[in-house]
Amino acid sequence: MSTSFELRETDGAARRGKLSTAHGMINTPAFMPVGTAGTVKGMHPDSVALTGAQIILGNTYHLMLRPGAERVAELGGLHRFMNWPGPILTDSGGFQVMSLAGLRTINEEGVVFKSHIDGSKHQLTPERAMDIQRLLDATITMVLDECTPFPATEQEAEDSMMRSMRWAERCKQAFVQRPGYGLFGIVQGSVYPKLRQRSVTSLATIGFDGYAVGGLAVGEGQPAMFEVLEATVPHLPKDRPRYLMGVGRPDDIVGAVRRGIDMFDCVMPTRSGRTGQAFIRGGTLNIRNAVHAASDRPLDETCRCPACRGYSRGYLHHLFKANEMLGPMLLTWHNLQHYQDLMAELRQGIEAGRFEEVARRWEAPATEAEDPG
Numbered sequence: 001m002s003t004s005f006e007l008r009e010t011d012g013a014a015r016r017g018k019l020s021t022a023h024g025m026i027n028t029p030a031f032m033p034v035g036t037a038g039t040v041k042g043m044h045p046d047s048v049a050l051t052g053a054q055i056i057l058g059n060t061y062h063l064m065l066r067p068g069a070e071r072v073a074e075l076g077g078l079h080r081f082m083n084w085p086g087p088i089l090t091d092s093g094g095f096q097v098m099s100l101a102g103l104r105t106i107n108e109e110g111v112v113f114k115s116h117i118d119g120s121k122h123q124l125t126p127e128r129a130m131d132i133q134r135l136l137d138a139t140i141t142m143v144l145d146e147c148t149p150f151p152a153t154e155q156e157a158e159d160s161m162m163r164s165m166r167w168a169e170r171c172k173q174a175f176v177q178r179p180g181y182g183l184f185g186i187v188q189g190s191v192y193p194k195l196r197q198r199s200v201t202s203l204a205t206i207g208f209d210g211y212a213v214g215g216l217a218v219g220e221g222q223p224a225m226f227e228v229l230e231a232t233v234p235h236l237p238k239d240r241p242r243y244l245m246g247v248g249r250p251d252d253i254v255g256a257v258r259r260g261i262d263m264f265d266c267v268m269p270t271r272s273g274r275t276g277q278a279f280i281r282g283g284t285l286n287i288r289n290a291v292h293a294a295s296d297r298p299l300d301e302t303c304r305c306p307a308c309r310g311y312s313r314g315y316l317h318h319l320f321k322a323n324e325m326l327g328p329m330l331l332t333w334h335n336l337q338h339y340q341d342l343m344a345e346l347r348q349g350i351e352a353g354r355f356e357e358v359a360r361r362w363e364a365p366a367t368e369a370e371d372p373g
């Protein structure tokens with residue numbers, strides 16, 4: 001009735017699967033480009049699809065404030081509104097209430113906050129979060145959780161996680177089941193393995209269509225993040241997709257797939273693209289650097305995206321120096337292509353039983369791979 005997940009191959013803990021939804025099928029491991037305010041910034045929806053993306057993420061916080069969930073529903077739901085017919089996962093809004101909204105108070109009922117746009121007052125409860133995501137017509141709805149600040153003591157992390165579990169139960173009660181639509185729970189518990197495992201048990205008892213690992217990529221660093229995954233992922237139900245929220249760099253993704261994660265989202269490829277940072281094989285480069293001004297090379301010889309097929313680094317450098325909008329558009333396209341190429345190769349690697357071989361190619365050191373001239 002809801003979304004269905006088929007686990008097709010494994011290689012070590014890495015998993016190759018297919019997630020079927022009301023709006024189409026998603027090959028996993030999958031990366032979801034972020035469409036914050038009803039658009040993947042600078043990208044036409046057809047172009048997003050051309051990179052190989054099969055699902056995108058929408059932000060409940062932004063859409064509930066502007067244009068409002070009821071308005072999106074009146075205009076046919078988010079798929080119709082933004083002309084993306086494929087699957088959409090929406091977050092619950094909780095993370096951005098904590099990071100963007102002004103003056104917020106949180107209690108057992110939910111969270112009251114002021115809009116960062118106009119200062120208007122809003123309430124987000126587990127029930128309202130389900131209502132908003134239903135109005136948006138989200139293919140995959142996320143439970144409202146409390147984002148545990150980092151760092152947190154074990155007691156703070158436990159209190160926060162337990163509240164998130166009570167909210168998860170309320171979300172499950174309020175979620176309206178529809179064929180091909182899913183509701184994902186979110187594991188919390190900060191960096192404490194015992195809390196993470198208790199959170200998994202609570203969520204699995206309630207029962208969800210997928211399980212997200214939340215509260216990571218908040219400053220704990222990659223080694224701590226991987227440790228949390230190792231303490232968490234093996235306990236998650238094997239027959240449901242696992243989603244690592246807000247992660248990350250290509251080497252974060254490779255390491256998380258190695259530990260059994262199936263889905264990812266991150267603003268990094270789009271945000272970096274707008275500021276001139278390109279992800280290429282072997283690292284990153286900043287196209288604004290003077291070293292690229294006279295370069296006739298493409299961004300990445302191995303990439304088939306329009307930025308790499310049609311333009312030199314020198315031209316892209318010029319676009320950024322001249323503040324031409326085509327520059328951010330091309331770099332965004334390239335970065336999204338880079339991430340989708342990564343996911344496609346990881347999937348092929350798992351299918352062929354050669355995951356580690358593929359992983360090594362993508363686990364580049366985090367250094368600038370600058371063109372020396």
Ligand SMILES: [Zn+2]
Binds near residue numbers: 299305306309334
């Ligand atoms: Zn490219």
